Amino acid sequence: MPAVETKGLAKQYGNICALDSLDLVVDRGELYGLLGPNGSGKTTTIEILTGQRIPTSGSVSVLDTDPVENPLDVRRSVGILPEREDPPSFLTPREYLQFVGDVRDISDIDARIEEWSGKLEFRGILDTLSTDLSEGERQRVMLAQVFIHEPELVFIDEPLVNLDPLMQAEVKDILTSYCEAGNTLFLSTHFMEVAEDLCTRVGIIADGELVTERDPQALEENGLLETFATEVGDREPVEAGRS
Numbered sequence: 005m006p007a008v009e010t011k012g013l014a015k016q017y018g019n020i021c022a023l024d025s026l027d028l029v030v031d032r033g034e035l036y037g038l039l040g041p042n043g044s045g046k047t048t049t050i051e052i053l054t055g056q057r058i059p060t061s062g063s064v065s066v067l068d069t070d071p072v073e074n075p076l077d078v079r080r081s082v083g084i085l086p087e088r089e090d091p092p093s094f095l096t097p098r099e100y101l102q103f104v105g106d107v108r109d110i111s112d113i114d115a116r117i118e119e120w121s122g123k124l125e126f127r128g129i130l131d132t133l134s135t136d137l138s139e140g141e142r143q144r145v146m147l148a149q150v151f152i153h154e155p156e157l158v159f160i161d162e163p164l165v166n167l168d169p170l171m172q173a174e175v176k177d178i179l180t181s182y183c184e185a186g187n188t189l190f191l192s193t194h195f196m197e198v199a200e201d202l203c204t205r206v207g208i209i210a211d212g213e214l215v216t217e218r219d220p221q222a223l224e225e226n227g228l229l230e231t232f233a234t235e236v237g238d239r240e241p242v243e244a245g246r247s
Contacts, residue, residue, distance in 0.1 A: 005032075005065075005068050006029050006030055006031050006032065006065070007030050007031065007032045007034070007066070007067060007156075007157050007188040007190075008028065008029070008030035008036075008053060008064075008065070008066055008157070008188075008190060009028065009029050009030070009064070009065045010026050010027060010028040010049075010052075010053075010062060010063065010064045010065075011027055011062055011063045011064075012025050012026075012027065012061060012062035012063065013025070013026040013027075013028070013049075013052065013059055013061075013062035013063070013064055014026070014059060014060045014061045014062050014212075015045075015048050015052065015057065015059050015060050015212075016060040021211075021212050022045050022048045022212050023045045023048055023049060023052075023059070023212040024211070024212040024213050025062070025213070026045075026049065026062070026209075026212070026213070026214055027214065028049075028207065028214060030188065030190055031188075032156075032186070032188050033183060033186050033187070033188060034183065034188055034189075034204050034205060035179065035180065035183040035188075035189045035191075035202055035203050035204045035205075036188075036189070036190050036191070036203060036204070036205050036206075036207070037191050037192070037193060037198070037199040037202065037203035037205070037206045037207070038050075038190070038191070038192040038193075038206075038207050038209055039192075039193060039194070039196070039199045039206050039207065039208050039209070040192075040194060040208060040209035040210055041194055041210065042194055044194075044209045044210050044211065044212070045209050045211070045212040045213075046161070046192035046193075046194075046209060047086075047087065047161055047192065048212075049192070049209070050084075050086070050159050050161055050190070050192055052064060052071070052072075053066055053071060053078075053159060053190070054066070054071060054075075054078060054079060054082065054084050054159055055071035055072070055074075055075025055076070055078045055079055056075070058072055059072065066078050066082065066157070067081055067082070067156070067157055069081070080108070081155060081156070081157070082155050082156075082157045082158060082159060083149075083150035083151060083153070083155040083157070083158035083159070083160075084150065084158075084159050084160075085146055085147065085149075085150045085158075085159070085160045085161065085163070086161050087161035087162045087165065088165075089146055090134065090142045090146065091134040091142060091145050091146060091149075092134060093133070093134050093135035094133070094134075094135070095133070095134055096130065096131050096132055096133055096134065097121070097126060097129060097130050097131075097132070097134060097137075097145045097148075098117060098130040098131055100134065100145065100149070101113065101116075101117045101120075101121075101145070101148060101149060101152060102114075102117070104149045104152060104153070105117075105152070105153075108152075108153040110152065110153055113152070116152050117130070117148075117152070120148040120151060120152055121148065123148075123174075123178060124144040124145075124147055124148055124171075124174070124175075124178075125144065125171065125174070126141055126144045126145060126148075129141055138166075139166040140166045140167050140168060140171065142166075143165060143166045143167055144167070144171065147160075147163070147175065147178075151178075151182070155187070156186075156187050156188065157187065157188045157189075157190070158182070158187070158188070158189050158190070159190045159191075160179075160189065160190075160191045160192075161191070161192050162191075162192065162193055162194075162195075163175060163179065163191050163193070163198070163202075164176075164195070164198060176201060176202055179191075179202060180202065183204070191203070199220060200220045203220055204219065204221070205217060205218070205219055205220075206218050206219075206220055
């Protein structure tokens with residue numbers, strides 16, 4: 005069974021159609037990217053897949069579970085990082101990750117904190133209040149909470165936001181290794197380079213519709229950009245600069 009599958013998924017907000025009959029299949033072990041301009045339906049898709057929003061119509065399955073009927077079961081079994089999500093300002097990174105460990109019943113949480121704070125290079129600020137951290141440091145802590153319970157499926161909205169170039173390279177390696185180990189990653193982005201560098205398959209979404217899917221590694225240089233321009237036409241352009 006696929007890690008993620010939707011059929012005819014739609015979401016309406018009054019007269020606004022956020023998603024229009026989205027059919028999507030993400031196989032286990034894929035690093036799948038949903039690429040599109042702001043307002044195209046990427047975040048709405050992730051929120052429905054993770055049980056945070058109820059679709060207007062259609063069906064959805066995440067790890068063989070319906071997130072509409074069983075949202076808590078899905079959220080317990082996956083990792084989730086929304087865009088612009090920060091750790092609580094009144095906790096240190098260590099305290100926050102220990103809280104995550106309690107919620108997720110991780111018996112060796114202290115060892116995992118040491119492991120992930122090392123991988124993401126924030127051991128030196130483990131006991132600093134989160135309100136005193138930079139945006140990049142907070143992003144690294146939030147990435148740690150995604151992986152610390154070793155989920156087989158992770159959803160990340162804009163994974164490289166606020167990270168400096170060196171840390172971006174480290175995070176790219178972590179995400180790639182995670183999928184090479186047999187896990188599945190579903191990310192959304194409006195940065196062309198993120199999709200090209202990371203993803204094994206990219207779905208291009210515009211105005212709530214999945215307009216095409218491509219393997220970026222099988223395309224020639226600038227092929228993904230050309231595909232986007234061809235398929236999306238004169239809609240709002242994707243940001244092609246470095247993230």
